[in-house]
Amino acid sequence: MTLLQANGVSLRRGGRAVVSGASLTLEKGRVVGLIGPNGAGKSTFMRMLAGLQAPDCGQIDLLGRDIGQIPPGLRARQLAFMPQDGEKPPPMPVRALVALGRLPHGQVNAAQAARHPAVAHALAATGLHDLCARPASHLSGGERARMNLARALATDTPVILADEPIAALDPAHALSMMHLFRQQAGQGKGIVIVLHDLVLATRFCDDLVLMDGGSVIRHGPPVQVLDDDIMRTVYGVTVRRVGDAIVPWALCR
Numbered sequence: 019m020t021l022l023q024a025n026g027v028s029l030r031r032g033g034r035a036v037v038s039g040a041s042l043t044l045e046k047g048r049v050v051g052l053i054g055p056n057g058a059g060k061s062t063f064m065r066m067l068a069g070l071q072a073p074d075c076g077q078i079d080l081l082g083r084d085i086g087q088i089p090p091g092l093r094a095r096q097l098a099f100m101p102q103d104g105e106k107p108p109p110m111p112v113r114a115l116v117a118l119g120r121l122p123h124g125q126v127n128a129a130q131a132a133r134h135p136a137v138a139h140a141l142a143a144t145g146l147h148d149l150c151a152r153p154a155s156h157l158s159g160g161e162r163a164r165m166n167l168a169r170a171l172a173t174d175t176p177v178i179l180a181d182e183p184i185a186a187l188d189p190a191h192a193l194s195m196m197h198l199f200r201q202q203a204g205q206g207k208g209i210v211i212v213l214h215d216l217v218l219a220t221r222f223c224d225d226l227v228l229m230d231g232g233s234v235i236r237h238g239p240p241v242q243v244l245d246d247d248i249m250r251t252v253y254g255v256t257v258r259r260v261g262d263a264i265v266p267w268a269l270c271r
Contacts, residue, residue, distance in 0.1 A: 019046040020082075021177050021208040022097070027066055027076030036062050037073070038232040044177065044208040049199055051223035051240075052212045055253060059232040060212045061102070064181050067210065068099040080177065094122035098170035100180040103162060107154035112165055115154045116140055119172030140171035144198060160191030167198060178202065181212045196222040216244065217263045228252065240264075 022044040029037045037059045044050055052060050065071040067078060069085045078085045081096055088096070098119070107115060113132050119140070120131040131137065141147045144164040149157070154165060163183055170178050180199070184192040196218050199209050203224075213219045219226060220240040228236040228243050230252050236243045244264050249257045255266040 020044070021046055021080070022067060022210070023077075023079045024063075024067060025077045027063070027073040027078060029062060029066065029071065029073050035232050037066065039076070040229065040232070040234045042067065042210070042227050042234070042237070044210055046176070046208055047203050047206055048224045049203045049209045049211065049222060051219040051226045052210055052229065053214070053216065053219055053226055054229035058229040060229055061181055063229065064099075064179055064210070064212055068097060068179050069093050070099065091122060094175075095173065096175055097177040097179065098173045098175040100166050100170050100178070100183055102181045102185065103159070103166065103183075107157070107162065107165070109153040109155040111151050112146055112154050112157070112168075113137065113141065113150035115165060116146070116150075116168045116172050119169040119174075122173055134172070136174050137172045140168040143171060143201070144168040145194070160187050160194075163187060163191065163195060164198075167195065171202070176206070177208050177210075179210045182214070183211060184213070184215065184218070192218060217260075217265060220244065220263045 020043060024040060024042045026039045026041055027037060028039055040063050054060055066073050072086060080088060114128060117128065117131040117137050120134050125131040125134060141150055144167055146164055146168055149161060157165060184195050199211060200222055203209050223240060225238060226240050226243040227234055236248065241262060246257060249255055250270050254270055256268045256270050257264045258267045
């Protein structure tokens with residue numbers, strides 16, 4: 019079942035093509051890694067996939083419907099977007115911030131939202147149950163990343179989009195997050211993740227979408243997308259392989 023489909027979407031800013039003719043397909047139960055060098059257009063493409071930025075041309079369908087025609091409230095119940103972790107969260111309890119994920123369902127009473135089973139499930143799935151009373155501003159980077167995921171899980175949407183959710187995380191926290199995404203896909207959700215860690219991308223993603231210069235230049239299974247030529251021409255590195263994983267090894271530019 020196709021959950022999210024983008025066909026030939028483009029966006030120009032200041033006369034420059036930021037995204038050009040990009041396409042992506044997300045099926046139920048799949049994890050898609052959106053990869054590419056800095057400035058490739060990945061975050062802008064993700065914002066378009068989330069319905070937060072309208073493309074100049076092209077089509078994006080969410081659950082078979084033009085995403086631009088879906089009311090924001092309904093879209094928020096169908097798709098959860100995790101932006102890049104930016105400002106430090108407010109000193110609210112973790113449970114209260116995770117419970118904000120219930121707002122799209124009309125649960126505006128904070129106390130009732132915090133008691134919703136989906137919030138308890140999200141806290142348990144992300145290992146935050148013991149931290150639920152802690153002020154969110156006191157969390158470490160890894161704990162904050164898990165809290166952002168928990169808020170998305172509390173909304174209980176079929177689609178989750180995550181923009182660099184493991185950036186700046188240590189190896190243990192990064193692995194934990196990727197396992198959580200895989201578990202959610204195993205329960206039938208569709209996940210798109212912007213990643214720079216190619217080892218984790220090749221290990222945890224079913225498919226990779228490689229962007230460069232605003233365009234999708236390859237897509238498919240990791241072993242087909244990341245060959246030695248692409249690594250040299252797009253990333254400017256040579257690689258070594260550990261099983262199916264690709265490890266950037268040396269500069270070649």
